[in-house]
Amino acid sequence: MRLQMTPEEFRIQGHRIVDWIADYRARVESLPVMARTAPGEIKQQLPASPPEGPERFDAILADLERIIVPGLSHWQHPGFFGYFPSNGSLASVLGDYVSTGLGVLGLAWQSSPALTELEEVVTDWMRSMVGLSPAWSGVIQDTASTSTLISLICARERTTEYGLARGGLQAEPRPLVVYTSAHSHSSVDKAALLAGFGRDNIRVVPHDQQHAMRADALAAAIDADRARGATPCAVVATTGSTTCTALDPIEAIAEVVAPHKIWLHVDAAMAGSGMILPECRWMWQGIERADTLVINPHKWLGTAFDCSLYYVRDAEHLVRVLSTNPSYLQSAADGRVKNLRDWGIPLGRRFRALKLWFLIREQGVAALQVRLRRDLANAAFLVTQISSTPGWRVLAPVPLQTLCVRHEPPGLDADALDKHTLGWCDRLNRSGATYLTPALLGGRWMVRVSIGAETTERAHVERLWTAMRAEAEGSVLSS
Amino acid sequence: MRLQMTPEEFRIQGHRIVDWIADYRARVESLPVMARTAPGEIKQQLPASPPEGPERFDAILADLERIIVPGLSHWQHPGFFGYFPSNGSLASVLGDYVSTGLGVLGLAWQSSPALTELEEVVTDWMRSMVGLSPAWSGVIQDTASTSTLISLICARERTTEYGLARGGLQAEPRPLVVYTSAHSHSSVDKAALLAGFGRDNIRVVPHDQQHAMRADALAAAIDADRARGATPCAVVATTGSTTCTALDPIEAIAEVVAPHKIWLHVDAAMAGSGMILPECRWMWQGIERADTLVINPHKWLGTAFDCSLYYVRDAEHLVRVLSTNPSYLQSAADGRVKNLRDWGIPLGRRFRALKLWFLIREQGVAALQVRLRRDLANAAFLVTQISSTPGWRVLAPVPLQTLCVRHEPPGLDADALDKHTLGWCDRLNRSGATYLTPALLGGRWMVRVSIGAETTERAHVERLWTAMRAEAEGSVLSS
Numbered sequence: 001m002r003l004q005m006t007p008e009e010f011r012i013q014g015h016r017i018v019d020w021i022a023d024y025r026a027r028v029e030s031l032p033v034m035a036r037t038a039p040g041e042i043k044q045q046l047p048a049s050p051p052e053g054p055e056r057f058d059a060i061l062a063d064l065e066r067i068i069v070p071g072l073s074h075w076q077h078p079g080f081f082g083y084f085p086s087n088g089s090l091a092s093v094l095g096d097y098v099s100t101g102l103g104v105l106g107l108a109w110q111s112s113p114a115l116t117e118l119e120e121v122v123t124d125w126m127r128s129m130v131g132l133s134p135a136w137s138g139v140i141q142d143t144a145s146t147s148t149l150i151s152l153i154c155a156r157e158r159t160t161e162y163g164l165a166r167g168g169l170q171a172e173p174r175p176l177v178v179y180t181s182a183h184s185h186s187s188v189d190k191a192a193l194l195a196g197f198g199r200d201n202i203r204v205v206p207h208d209q210q211h212a213m214r215a216d217a218l219a220a221a222i223d224a225d226r227a228r229g230a231t232p233c234a235v236v237a238t239t240g241s242t243t244c245t246a247l248d249p250i251e252a253i254a255e256v257v258a259p260h261k262i263w264l265h266v267d268a269a270m271a272g273s274g275m276i277l278p279e280c281r282w283m284w285q286g287i288e289r290a291d292t293l294v295i296n297p298h299k300w301l302g303t304a305f306d307c308s309l310y311y312v313r314d315a316e317h318l319v320r321v322l323s324t325n326p327s328y329l330q331s332a333a334d335g336r337v338k339n340l341r342d343w344g345i346p347l348g349r350r351f352r353a354l355k356l357w358f359l360i361r362e363q364g365v366a367a368l369q370v371r372l373r374r375d376l377a378n379a380a381f382l383v384t385q386i387s388s389t390p391g392w393r394v395l396a397p398v399p400l401q402t403l404c405v406r407h408e409p410p411g412l413d414a415d416a417l418d419k420h421t422l423g424w425c426d427r428l429n430r431s432g433a434t435y436l437t438p439a440l441l442g443g444r445w446m447v448r449v450s451i452g453a454e455t456t457e458r459a460h461v462e463r464l465w466t467a468m469r470a471e472a473e474g475s476v477l478s479s
Numbered sequence: 480m481r482l483q484m485t486p487e488e489f490r491i492q493g494h495r496i497v498d499w500i501a502d503y504r505a506r507v508e509s510l511p512v513m514a515r516t517a518p519g520e521i522k523q524q525l526p527a528s529p530p531e532g533p534e535r536f537d538a539i540l541a542d543l544e545r546i547i548v549p550g551l552s553h554w555q556h557p558g559f560f561g562y563f564p565s566n567g568s569l570a571s572v573l574g575d576y577v578s579t580g581l582g583v584l585g586l587a588w589q590s591s592p593a594l595t596e597l598e599e600v601v602t603d604w605m606r607s608m609v610g611l612s613p614a615w616s617g618v619i620q621d622t623a624s625t626s627t628l629i630s631l632i633c634a635r636e637r638t639t640e641y642g643l644a645r646g647g648l649q650a651e652p653r654p655l656v657v658y659t660s661a662h663s664h665s666s667v668d669k670a671a672l673l674a675g676f677g678r679d680n681i682r683v684v685p686h687d688q689q690h691a692m693r694a695d696a697l698a699a700a701i702d703a704d705r706a707r708g709a710t711p712c713a714v715v716a717t718t719g720s721t722t723c724t725a726l727d728p729i730e731a732i733a734e735v736v737a738p739h740k741i742w743l744h745v746d747a748a749m750a751g752s753g754m755i756l757p758e759c760r761w762m763w764q765g766i767e768r769a770d771t772l773v774i775n776p777h778k779w780l781g782t783a784f785d786c787s788l789y790y791v792r793d794a795e796h797l798v799r800v801l802s803t804n805p806s807y808l809q810s811a812a813d814g815r816v817k818n819l820r821d822w823g824i825p826l827g828r829r830f831r832a833l834k835l836w837f838l839i840r841e842q843g844v845a846a847l848q849v850r851l852r853r854d855l856a857n858a859a860f861l862v863t864q865i866s867s868t869p870g871w872r873v874l875a876p877v878p879l880q881t882l883c884v885r886h887e888p889p890g891l892d893a894d895a896l897d898k899h900t901l902g903w904c905d906r907l908n909r910s911g912a913t914y915l916t917p918a919l920l921g922g923r924w925m926v927r928v929s930i931g932a933e934t935t936e937r938a939h940v941e942r943l944w945t946a947m948r949a950e951a952e953g954s955v956l957s958s
Contacts, residue, residue: 003850004781004933005569005841007505014497017573021580022490035592039815042596050604054843060836064577068833071593076582083590083807086827088582090484094496096579098543100783101500103555103567111562113514114550117521125529142621143825153673168677169648176649186803187826194632194801194824196675198647243807298827302483304579305829322673324665328562328721328918328927332905336518345673345824346622347666348565348777350784354547357539362484364533371482426811439807448807454483 002054013057020061024069025076025090029455032432033079035071042071073435078455081464082435084242084270085375085401085452089302095358096304099351106349108329109337116340119353122360126309129365130275130295133288136311139343140352144269145187146345147294147310148236150322152178152195154292154312155234155263157321164321169196176233177201177225181213181248183241185267201230210397211244211441213237215252222260234263239284240271243439243448244396244404247271251286264290269308273301274400276369277376283399300375300401300452301368303356310344318343375401375452378461382449385465391473395446403449404441407472414444421445424472433467481533492536499540503548504555504569508934511911512558514550521550552914557934560943561914563721563749564854564880564931568781574837575783578830585828587808588816595819598832601839605788608844609754609774612767615790618822619831623748624666625824626773626789627715629801631657631674633771633791634713634742636800643800648675655712656680656704660692660727662720664746680709689876690723690920692716694731701739713742718763719750722918722927723875723883726750730765743769748787752780753879755848756855762878779854779880779931780847782835789823797822854880854931857940861928864944870952874925882928883920886951893923900924903951912946 005013045067075086106115123138141147157164159176169176178192182204192202203225206217222232235257237248250266257264266287272295274280287293293311297303312318323342325334341347360368379401386392386405395404412420425438425447438447447468451461484492524546554565585594602617620626636643638655648655657671661683671681682704685696701711714736716727729745736743745766751774753759766772772790776782791797802821804813820826839847858880865871865884874883891899904917904926917926926947930940 001846001849003842003846003853005573007501007569010504010569010573011497011501013573014501014576015494017576017580018490018493018497021577022486022493024580025486025489035589037592039588039592039812040596042593043600046597046600048600048603050608050839051843052845054846055840057841060840068593068597071591071596072581072583073589073591075584075591083584083586086582086584088579090486090489093579093582094484094489094492097493097496097576098500100567100572100575100579101496101503102551103565103572103783104551105554105562105565105784107562109518110514110552112550112552112554113516113518114521114547117519117550118525118547121522121525121527124527129529143827145825145827149824156675163677164672164675165678167654167679168672169675170651170654170680171677172649175646186805186808190801190803190824193643193647194674196635196643196648198642198650199644200646201649242805304582305584305827306825322669324669326665326721326918327924328916329665333518345628345669346624346785348622348624348784360529361534361539362536363482364530366531367480367482367533370480374482437807439805445806 016061028074028077031074031077033074033077033435034429034432035073036430037071042067076453076455078453078457078460079434079464080453081449081451082437084450085300086298086305087300087302087454088304089359089454091362092302092304092355092359095355099354102351104351106340106351107347108331108339108341110331110333112351115349115351115353116338118357119340120338122353122356123309125360126295126297126356127311130272131278131281132311135288135313136293137315138309138311139340141308141310141344142306143308144185144267144294144296145190147308148187148265148267149191149194150310150344151263151265151292152191152234154318154321155265156195158263158317159231159233162320175201175230177203177230178233179203179205179218179221179235181205181207181238183207183211183243183246184236184238185242185269188236188267207246211241211246213248213253215249215256218253219256222256222262232260232262234265236265236267239266239268240400242270243441245271245400245402246396247283247399250284250290254286254289258289265292266290267294269294269296270299271400273297273299274372276365277372297356300372302454303359307352307356371454378456378458379403379451381458382451382461382465395441401451404446405449406446409476418445420475421447424475428467428471434464495540507553507556510553510556512553512556512914513908513911514552515909516550521546555932555934557932557936557939558913558943559932560928560930561916563929564779565777565784566779566781566933567783568838568933570841571781571783571834571838574834578833581830583830585819585830586826587810587818587820589810589812591830594828594830594832595817597836598819599817601832601835602788604839605774605776606790609751610757610760611790614767614792615772616794617788617790618819620787620789620823621785622787623664623746623773623775624669626787627666627744627746628670628673629789629823630742630744630771631670631713633797633800635674637742637796638710638712641799654680654709656682656709657712658682658684658697658700658714660684660686660717662686662690662722662725663715663717664721664748667715667746686725690720690725692727692732694728694735697732698735701735711739711741713744715744715746718745718747719879721749722920724750724879724881725875726762726878729763729769733765733768737768744771745769746773748773748775749778750879752776752778753851755844756851776835779851781933782838786831786835850933857935857937858882858930860937861930861940861944874920880930883925884928885925888955897924899954900926903954907946907950913943
C-alpha cells in the first residue's frame with residue numbers, strides 16, 4: 001500500500017498547483033470579489049465522511065475549482081477594498097512554499113538554527129526599514145491579537161513584580177487597570193479580558209474629533225483610578241485604527257504614563273507597514289518611548305499571512321514571563337542562543353522568516369516604498385473626488401489609505417441614512433464589482449474604503465468611485 | 480518600476496521552488512540530521528541591512544542552498560527520532576500551497592465562507608476518524624500550547640461565572656486552582672501562569688510507576704484545596720505525555736472531578752493521531768467526559784505545521800468567552816454562521832483546513848492507518864531488540880511510538896551514568912546519522928527515541944539501533 005506522496009509525485013502535482021495559483025492570480029479580477037455563497041452551501045456539497053481509500057489528485061483539484069473557489073472572497077482581487085489589505089505578494093508566497101516544503105520547526109534554536117537566526121535578521125531589517133532604533137528586539141507572532149495579549153500579560157507581570165511566580169493575578173490586593181480607546185481594535189478588549197483584568201478594569205479613554213485618544217483624558221482617568229486605590233497597569237495606543245486609521249498621540253501618551261510606570265503598547269498593525277516611508281513617521285512620534293509594538297507585514301506590506309512583528313524594549317522581561325525549560329527542550333547551546341519558544345505563546349514555530357526575507361529581497365525596499373506611495377496617492381485622489389462631489393462626505397482625516405465615506409442625500413433622517421448606506425454598500429458588494437466593509441463611526445454607519453491591495457491601480461479606484469456613485473445616487477433617484 | 484512579482488514570473492519561479500523541494504525531500508537522507516551550526520553562524524553570513532533594490536531570484540535560491548540548508552535540523556529525515564514526528568506530508572504541503580497562494584483570510588464567515596465551512600467539514604472528519612461522538616465541535620488552532628491556554632481561560636470563566644464581564648480574576652475572593660502532573664507538557668504550566676492562576680495555585684499531582692497521574696492523589700489534592708477554602712477549577716490530563724507517552728487515566732480522573740464541576744482538558748497532542756486506530760482508543764477511555772481536547776495532526780498524522788485540532792463540548796461557552804463583535808466585522812449572515820474569530824485568540828486565520836483535507840483525500844484513511852501501524856510495529860521491534868540486549872533498558876511502557884532508553888554499563892554511579900547517556904547521544908547526533916533528544920525521567924537522563932517520521936522504515940530503525948550500540952558500547956570499551 002502506498003503510504004505517502006513521493007517527491008516525484010510532488011514534483012508533478014506541485015507544478016500543477018503552481019500553475020493553478022498563477023492562473024488564479026491572473027484571472028482573479030474576473031471573479032466576483034465577495035463570495036455570494038449562502039450559509040451552509042459549501043458544506044452541503046462536501047461528503048460528511050472522509051474517504052477510506054485514496055482519491056485521485058484530479059478529483060481534489062476539481063473540487064477546489066468547483067466548490068471552494070465560488071466560496072471565497074478574493075482578498076488578492078484589485079477590487080478588494082474591505083477590512084484591510086492582506087497582500088500575499090507572490091514573492092512572499094514562494095518563501096512560504098519553501099517553509100512548508102522544508103517542514104522544519106523552531107521549538108528551540110537547536111531544532112533548526114537557521115529558522116531562529118533568519119528571524120532575527122529579518123526582524124532587524126524591518127526594524128531599520130521602519131526607522132526604529134536598535135533598542136528594540138523583534139520576533140514573529142501570528143497576529144496582532146496575540147501580540148497585544150502578550151503585551152498585557154507582560155504589563156500585568158511587571159506591575160505585580162512577577163505575581164505569576166506567586167499567587168497570580170487573583171492574589172493582587174488592588175485591581176490593575178488597562179486603558180484603551182473606543183477606536184482601539186476589538187482584540188485589545190479581548191486581550192484584557194483573556195488576561196484576567198475584567199471588564200470593570202478596562203477604561204475607554206475619550207477621544208477627540210479626529211478619533212484619537214485624548215492624553216488629557218487619559219491622565220484624568222489614571223488619576224481617578226489611583227485616587228480610588230486601583231493600580232494603572234497598561235495603555236494600548238493605536239497608530240492607524242481599524243475603522244478610520246486614527247492616530248493616537250504616542251508622545252503625549254508616553255509623557256502621561258512615564259511617571260506612573262504604566263506599560264505602553266502600541267498597535268501599529270496596519271499603519272506599521274507605512275512607516276517604511278520616512279514621510280509617514282510623524283504619525284507615531286514618540287514610538288521609542290513605548291514598551292512594546294506590533295506591526296503586521298501580512299497586511300499592507302505584502303507578506304503572506306501570518307507574519308506579525310512584535311518588538312519589545314525589554315527582551316529579558318518578555319522571556320522571564322514566557323519562558324519554559326523542560327529537559328526535552330534543553331540543548332548544549334542554551335545560554336548562547338535565542339530560544340524563540342520563550343518569546344511567544346506557542347512552542348511550535350514555522351519558518352515564517354522566509355516569506356518576509358523573500359519579499360524584501362525580491363522586491364527591494366525602494367519598490368515596496370513606491371507601491372505604498374502609489375496607494376497613498378490613490379487614496380488622496382479618491383478623497384479629492386469625493387470631497388468635491390455634492391452629497392458625498394469623507395468623514396475622518398485620511399492620513400493613510402483608508403477613507404470613511406458617506407453619501408448623504410438630503411431629506412433622510414439618521415435611521416434612513418443608515419439604511420441607505422448599508423443598502424448601497426451591500427448591493428455594490430453583491431454585484432461582484434467590489435468588496436467594501438461598512439462600519440460604525442460616531443454611532444452611525446459609513447462605508448470604509450481601504451485601498452492597498454497589491455494589484456489595485458488608479459483605474460480600479462476610478463471604477464470603484466463610478467460604481468459607488470451609480471449605486472448610491474441611483475438608488476436615491478429610483479426611490 | 481516593477482512593484483510586484485507577476486503571475487507569469489511566479490509560474491516560472493514556483494516550478495523551480497517545487498523542484499527544489501522535491502529534490503530536497505529526495506536527498507534529505509544524505510544530509511546530517513541535526514544541524515552542526517554554531518550559534519550566530521547563520522546570522523553572520525547574512526547582510527545586516529535589507530537590499531534597496533531588487534535581487535535576482537537566483538541569488539535568493541543560492542543563499543537558501545548555501546546558508547539556510549546547512550543550518551537546518553531535518554525533521555523530514557528518516558533518521559529523525561527527536562522531539563516528536565512533525566510530518567509535513569507532501570500531499571498536505573500542496574494543500575498549504577493552495578492556501579498561501581489564494582491568500583484569503585477567515586476573519587468572519589463572510590470574509591471567505593469556504594474557509595470556515597471546510598474547516599467544519601475536516602474537523603468533523605477527524606472527529607469521526609478518532610472515534611469521538613458528534614457531541615464535540617472542532618476548530619483549528621495553531622498549537623496545543625494555545626489550545627491549552629484557551630481551555631484554562633474557559634475553565635476560569637466557567638468557575639467564576641464569567642468574571643471577565645465584571646472584575647476579572649483579580650476580583651475573585653477565593654483562589655482558583657489548576658491540577659496537572661509532572662509529566663504534563665511544559666505548556667500546561669505556562670498556560671496556567673499566563674491565564675493568571677499563579678504558581679501557588681498549580682498543583683502537581685503525583686503519578687504512578689507508569690508516570691500516569693494518580694486519580695486518588697488528585698482527589699486528595701482537591702479535597703485539601705477545598706478544605707483550605709480554595710476553588711478547584713481545572714485538571715489537565717494527558718494522553719501520551721511528551722517525555723514517555725504516559726497515559727493519564729481519563730475515566731478515573733473524570734470520575735473524580737465530575738461532582739466538583741472541575742474543567743477537564745485532555746492534551747492528546749501527540750497520541751491523538753494514533754486514535755485513528757481503533758485498537759489504540761483504550762488509551763483515552765473516558766474521553767467523552769472531558770470538556771475540551773486537543774489533537775495535533777501536524778505531528779504524527781502528517782499535516783503540515785500548524786494544524787492543532789481543538790474540540791469542545793460546549794461551543795456556546797467557548798464563544799461567550801472569546802467573542803468580539805465590532806461593527807467592521809459584522810455581516811448579514813451573522814447568527815446563521817460560525818465566525819471562527821470567536822473560537823480562538825487571533826482574529827486573522829489562514830485557510831488551514833486545506834492541508835488536512837488534501838492529506839486525508841490524497842492518502843485515504845486506510846493508508847494513514849497502515850502508516851501509523853507501521854510505526855507502532857517499528858517501535859515494538861526496537862523494544863524487543865533493546866530489552867533483549869544486556870546492558871540496555873527500556874525505562875517506561877511503550878504504548879505508542881516513543882521509547883525511553885538507557886544504556887547502563889556496570890560500575891557507573893548515577894552522575895557518571897548521566898554523563899555517559901548525554902555523551903553517547905550527543906556524539907550520535909553530531910555524527911549526522913540521527914537526531915535523538917534526551918530528557919529527564921525520574922530525575923535522571925535517558926534518551927528518547929520517537930519513531931514516526933513519515934519516511935522512517937524498519938531499515939532506518941535497525942540502523943539507528945546499530946549506531947546506538949556502537950556509540951554507547953564503544954565509548955565504554957574505549958574509556
